[in-house]
Amino acid sequence: MEKIGIMGGTFNPIHLSHIMIAGRALEYLKLDKILFMPSKLPAHKDNDELVSEKDRNAMVKMAIKDYPGFEFSDYEMKRDGYTYTADTIEHLTHENPDVRYYFILGGDSLAQFEKWHKPEYILEHCALVCAPRISDAVGLKGNNEEFIKIAKHLVEKFTRKRDNGSVFVPEIHFIPGPLVSISSSDVRNHIKCGMSITGMVPAGVDGYIAENGLYTDAFFESIKQDLQKTLTPKRYKHVINVAETAFKLALSYGVDPVKAYTAGLLHDCAKFYSDEEILKEAEKYGIVPEPAELATPCNLLHSKVGSFIAAEKYCIEERDILDAIYYHTTGRPGMSILEEIIYAADILEPGRDMAYTPSLDILRSEASYDLDMVVYQLLENVVPYLKEKCKDSICTMTLDTYEYYKKLISDRNK
Numbered sequence: 001m002e003k004i005g006i007m008g009g010t011f012n013p014i015h016l017s018h019i020m021i022a023g024r025a026l027e028y029l030k031l032d033k034i035l036f037m038p039s040k041l042p043a044h045k046d047n048d049e050l051v052s053e054k055d056r057n058a059m060v061k062m063a064i065k066d067y068p069g070f071e072f073s074d075y076e077m078k079r080d081g082y083t084y085t086a087d088t089i090e091h092l093t094h095e096n097p098d099v100r101y102y103f104i105l106g107g108d109s110l111a112q113f114e115k116w117h118k119p120e121y122i123l124e125h126c127a128l129v130c131a132p133r134i135s136d137a138v139g140l141k142g143n144n145e146e147f148i149k150i151a152k153h154l155v156e157k158f159t160r161k162r163d164n165g166s167v168f169v170p171e172i173h174f175i176p177g178p179l180v181s182i183s184s185s186d187v188r189n190h191i192k193c194g195m196s197i198t199g200m201v202p203a204g205v206d207g208y209i210a211e212n213g214l215y216t217d218a219f220f221e222s223i224k225q226d227l228q229k230t231l232t233p234k235r236y237k238h239v240i241n242v243a244e245t246a247f248k249l250a251l252s253y254g255v256d257p258v259k260a261y262t263a264g265l266l267h268d269c270a271k272f273y274s275d276e277e278i279l280k281e282a283e284k285y286g287i288v289p290e291p292a293e294l295a296t297p298c299n300l301l302h303s304k305v306g307s308f309i310a311a312e313k314y315c316i317e318e319r320d321i322l323d324a325i326y327y328h329t330t331g332r333p334g335m336s337i338l339e340e341i342i343y344a345a346d347i348l349e350p351g352r353d354m355a356y357t358p359s360l361d362i363l364r365s366e367a368s369y370d371l372d373m374v375v376y377q378l379l380e381n382v383v384p385y386l387k388e389k390c391k392d393s394i395c396t397m398t399l400d401t402y403e404y405y406k407k408l409i410s411d412r413n414k
Helices: 014-026 053-064 086-097 108-110 121-123 143-160 184-192 205-212 220-230 231-251 256-268 273-286 291-295 297-312 317-325 339-346 358-368 371-390 398-411
Strands: 001-010 033-038 071-072 099-104 128-129 172-174
Touching: 001 014, 001 086, 001 143, 014 033, 014 053, 014 099, 014 172, 033 053, 053 071, 053 205, 086 099, 086 121, 086 128, 108 128, 108 143, 108 205, 128 143, 128 371, 143 172, 143 317, 184 256, 184 398, 220 231, 231 256, 231 339, 256 297, 256 317, 273 291, 273 297, 317 339, 339 371
Parallel strands: 001 033, 001 099, 033 071, 099 128, 128 172
Antiparallel strands: none
């Protein structure tokens, strides 16, 4: 009996995890071939960011053309309405009764499998092949313990005695890891924020995406155009560097990278004001300046004023983004991870070279795994510098933040 794998999904866009999973399934299960079958309109997904059928088909064909055993199928694309796996399996097994089909899915899909349309039909007419990404198994011991439990549950629930007296037992396989942890949403987020997708998608797919302007975000593009008009070239470069640094740090800490990028992009959106102008803006928004802020208004008040501008001019509604902008200059005791990311990224971005923080390269490395420590070390360098240069004109919030993180690290090391 011929053994054919089915690699379904929106492929929006196709990425290297798809290729790796299919390659491992082909080899591990000794399949004759694998059909890459893009879904036209999945019933269980938000299709707002779905690009055209033509583009998704083109990217899949481009991605698999050099892989023996990989074959493109447009069967689901030709169907009208929502795409259900059970209907596809029914059609294929009816047309090809001498073929054993293996449907490949991720760990997150296996966890939701019982909620699929006619799961019992799928299990009876094809084998399932589960390929959890690394991110699916975070916190698990060893291999795929949690997913193996799910598989055992499915086997127990759907095992049944047939009318002819035989016993049907679902067939579920696991692809051994490690597997690359990439998702289509990861790729889209990188493109949306202007980040490189090198190493995330198969050869040629990145070029196709760029040439056709896929997944770009008009909102971010309009913000960048506006900031280029209002900020100096040096300041604008700093803003882009902070946004990109924040995006990367967010990935290390499980924070929404698009939120981090947004906060980084807008953290200095009020930096173009003069001292006199920013004091007027502060009064407009009901901000009562501290003595230190009155001494150097733009240097300190731009973060607070910028938070209001981000909400009013750029329509940012998320409180966590606005707070990250508001506190990026002074910090605050007990900052959220997003706030810490923007506070650190403002200093650690690659264009910075600060005399009072000589160990920036070390801190840039450390920031990816110990953000609390990095924030503390930055404050430990900044506060003595401010005390020397500004004497008594230091924001009380900065001093309170320093004491908070000093105690936090001290308690941690006890």
